[in-house]
Amino acid sequence: MKEIFAMKRVAIIGVTGAVGQEFVVALNKHPWFEVKQIAASERSANKKFVDAIRDPNSGILKWHLKEEIPEYVKNMIVESVDDIKPENLDLIFTSIESEAAREIEGRFAKDVPVISTSAAYRYEPDVPILIPGINDDHVALLEVQKKNRGWKGFVAPLPNCTTTGLAITMRPLLDSFGAQKIIMTSMQSMSGAGRSPGVSALDITDNIIPYIPKEEDKVRIETGKILGKLADGKINPANLKVSCTCTRVPVIDGHTEAVFVETSKHVDPETVKKAMQDFSDKVSVSGLPSAPKNYLVVNDDPTRPQPRLDREVDGGMSTVVGRLREDTVFENGIKYVLFSHNEKMGSAKGAVLLAEMLYKKGLI
Ligand SMILES: NC(=O)c1ccc[n+]([C@@H]2O[C@H](COP(=O)([O-])OP(=O)(O)OC[C@H]3O[C@@H](n4cnc5c(N)ncnc54)[C@H](OP(=O)(O)O)[C@@H]3O)[C@@H](O)[C@H]2O)c1
Numbered sequence: 180m181k182e183i184f185a186m187k188r189v190a191i192i193g194v195t196g197a198v199g200q201e202f203v204v205a206l207n208k209h210p211w212f213e214v215k216q217i218a219a220s221e222r223s224a225n226k227k228f229v230d231a232i233r234d235p236n237s238g239i240l241k242w243h244l245k246e247e248i249p250e251y252v253k254n255m256i257v258e259s260v261d262d263i264k265p266e267n268l269d270l271i272f273t274s275i276e277s278e279a280a281r282e283i284e285g286r287f288a289k290d291v292p293v294i295s296t297s298a299a300y301r302y303e304p305d306v307p308i309l310i311p312g313i314n315d316d317h318v319a320l321l322e323v324q325k326k327n328r329g330w331k332g333f334v335a336p337l338p339n340c341t342t343t344g345l346a347i348t349m350r351p352l353l354d355s356f357g358a359q360k361i362i363m364t365s366m367q368s369m370s371g372a373g374r375s376p377g378v379s380a381l382d383i384t385d386n387i388i389p390y391i392p393k394e395e396d397k398v399r400i401e402t403g404k405i406l407g408k409l410a411d412g413k414i415n416p417a418n419l420k421v422s423c424t425c426t427r428v429p430v431i432d433g434h435t436e437a438v439f440v441e442t443s444k445h446v447d448p449e450t451v452k453k454a455m456q457d458f459s460d461k462v463s464v465s466g467l468p469s470a471p472k473n474y475l476v477v478n479d480d481p482t483r484p485q486p487r488l489d490r491e492v493d494g495g496m497s498t499v500v501g502r503l504r505e506d507t508v509f510e511n512g513i514k515y516v517l518f519s520h521n522e523k524m525g526s527a528k529g530a531v532l533l534a535e536m537l538y539k540k541g542l543i
Pocket of ligand 1: 192193194195196197198199218219220221222223224260274275276277279296297298338339340370371372373374375376521522525526
């Protein structure tokens, strides 16, 4: 029998940005969530959504998705954050940079759950970094957070979009074979830098930029925390050494990562492939409205994954792995290339999937 869910009232803060626009699409005709309020900075406040994203000089609409702007949002008024009414909401999604997020998310979490794509609260001991399907048991830390802070709501952040694909592919590896070391080089898309300041065409065209501020530490810390164990009200990070080089490449959407893993015991690529597929087949979020049909896809074609082809797989919600092979430098080494969509599973739609999971667990 089909379960019936009451509609929940949600707001999007940061609605005009790169991730905010993805939220607009991810929540269009959502069966459980209805967008009641949208907000951005004072620059956009009190304008209709379409006017807020229109360049005032050229008139050009700064809508960057291939989907059309959904009708429901076109004429909605973008409000100032101070006009968001938590008492009329069941959930707030935020996609703003961390400095502003720190105050705004804390303010609203006093009254209502906040699901965040920013780093503002990720590293606090009573805040889990959640990837639906990967560390669902860490949700229990949200109750500790509410109690510690005397909040009725909570802040539930997603990881940095570069951590997402790495943690997803590492979960079955760690669980099945153990792992000690990871070396990863990322080739990250331009949309990952957001709209403001974003990446200048002059800098990125015909180029690779070998540095993304703060990114490598974020991936290192977040991977350990997500794959860690929750015990006695805190997360003990996984005992994993993570070293990475994060680069920006001239790709519009989707992060590609070359990963080397030292496993605890020798394992061949076919066995790893099977572990990944078995994990994907049984993933907890399967069947939720925003969940992909295939959570993890392992491709045998040696030319995959590729951003142009794989960003479309399951609407950007699948993590695609390819080039799975033995590594000859580590004693027990496996290496692969992964692709993860930074604005779908890596942020907005992943945040909506997290909301669905929390709703089913009765936390929203
Ligand atoms: N881009 C990605 O792929 C990605 C992936 C994962 C996580 N994230 C994280 O998600 C967050 C948003 O990233 P983004 O790429 O969407 O950035 P963005 O394109 O620069 O958008 C920022 C949004 O925040 C709004 N804003 C700025 N200051 C504000 C304030 N004081 N109060 C309320 N709203 C404010 C902006 O409104 P105006 O238009 O009015 O200025 C805009 O809507 C960041 O923390 C980022 O690290 C991004």
